[in-house]
Amino acid sequence: DTGVSQNPRHKITKRGQNVTFRCDPISEHNRLYWYRQTLGQGPEFLTYFQNEAQLEKSRLLSDRFSAERPKGSFSTLEIQRTEQGDSAMYLCASSLGDGQSYEQYFGPGTRLTVT
Amino acid sequence: GENVEQHPSTLSVQEGDSAVIKCTYSDSASNYFPWYKQELGKRPQLIIDIRSNVGEKKDQRIAVTLNKTAKHFSLHITETQPEDSAVYFCAASGSYQLTFGKGTKLSVIP
Numbered sequence: 039d040t041g042v043s044q045n046p047r048h049k050i051t052k053r054g055q056n057v058t059f060r061c062d063p064i065s066e067h068n069r070l071y072w073y074r075q076t077l078g079q080g081p082e083f084l085t086y087f088q089n090e091a092q093l094e095k096s097r098l099l100s101d102r103f104s105a106e107r108p109k110g111s112f113s114t115l116e117i118q119r120t121e122q123g124d125s126a127m128y129l130c131a132s133s134l135g136d137g138q139s140y141e142q143y144f145g146p147g148t149r150l151t152v153t
Numbered sequence: 154g155e156n157v158e159q160h161p162s163t164l165s166v167q168e169g170d171s172a173v174i175k176c177t178y179s180d181s182a183s184n185y186f187p188w189y190k191q192e193l194g195k196r197p198q199l200i201i202d203i204r205s206n207v208g209e210k211k212d213q214r215i216a217v218t219l220n221k222t223a224k225h226f227s228l229h230i231t232e233t234q235p236e237d238s239a240v241y242f243c244a245a246s247g248s249y250q251l252t253f254g255k256g257t258k259l260s261v262i263p
Contacts, residue, residue, distance in 0.1 A: 042196075069249065080159075080242045080253025081197065094249065129196070140185040140204070142251060144196045 040064060042145035044130050050151045051120055058116045059148045063132030070113050071142060072105055074098065075127040081144075087113060088135060120152045155180040157245050159254025166233050167262050174257045176243035177225040183245040183252075186219060186226045191256075192239045200241075201228070233261045 043062045051057050063070045068089050073081035084103070085095045089110035099105075102120075107113040117124055127149050131142040156179040166172050178186075187202035203210045203217045203226065210217050214233075219226040230237055238261045244251040 071250070073251075078256070080157075080244070080256055081251070083250040083252070086249050096250075140246065141187070141199055141202065143199065144189075146196045 042130055042132050042143055044128075044145040044148050046148055047146060048149050048151075050153065053120055053122060053152055055120055056116065056118045057120060057150060058114055059128055059130075059150075061113045061115070061130030061145060063112070063130070064143060067132035067134055067143075068110065069133045069135035070107055071131040071133070072113070072115055073129040073131065073144075075129055075147070076125075081129055084115075117150075120150075122152045125150055125152045155183060155245055155247065155252040157243060157252050157254040159243050159257060161257060162255065163258045163260070165260045165262060168233060168235060170233055172228075172230045172233055172237070172259055172261075174228045174241055174243065174259075175225060176227070176245075176254050177223075178245040178252075179224065180245070180247060181221075181224065182247040185246040186217070187244050187246075187251070188215075188217060188228050189242045189244065189253075190239045191242065197242060230259075233259075235261050235263050237261050 045060045071086045072084040075081045087107040102118045105115045127147040129147045130145040133142045159176045184205040189197035190200045191197045216229045240256045242256045243254045
């Protein structure tokens with residue numbers, strides 16, 4: 039499968055615990071995005087990387103959230119001290135980033151449930 | 154920032170009929186407008202997109218139109234089939250991030 043992959047697909051955690059999600063983009067894509075989707079809503083932008091550089095963070099991304107893309111390939115999103123309001127689907131997307139291609143392709147998401 | 158409004162929130166059509174979903178955006182700098190289809194429990198799937206230098210784009214049974222002056226764009230699905238049933242999202246982008254509408258749940262009744 040050459041599409042965007044995400045792991046784990048589901049995560050149940052207790053309030054206050056830390057969680058980490060992983061995203062593997064399409065191999066030739068140098069842009070990687072994180073979005074959050076809650077029930078009945080469209081995805082909301084969280085942050086984006088051009089290669090290994092994190093270039094933009096949404097105000098939705100509180101200090102408890104951190105994202106990395108250490109070698110410009112896979113990315114991780116960590117949530118510290120999880121809260122019930124963090125329960126959502128976390129989607130990763132990637133795009134070519136060549137200045138001409140705008141298409142973003144999404145992964146299957148990681149569904150987080152905070153109890 | 155950008156704000157995208159999408160209507161209707163739900164839409165039921167008979168199989169074979171057409172479906173139209175409309176979106177408006179607020180930021181005149183937006184220049185890329187994709188549409189995504191999301192089936193229950195699955196990833197958003199890009200089905201068609203349009204750039205601001207084009208007024209209309211068609212791909213088999215689906216088409217998108219863009220009116221830059223009015224800041225609105227629409228998705229048209231003709232000859233609907235039961236497998237078209239899903240939630241459809243419009244989005245707008247000026248550079249990198251996509252701003253999504255709240256979605257339209259389309260139900261195609263056999």
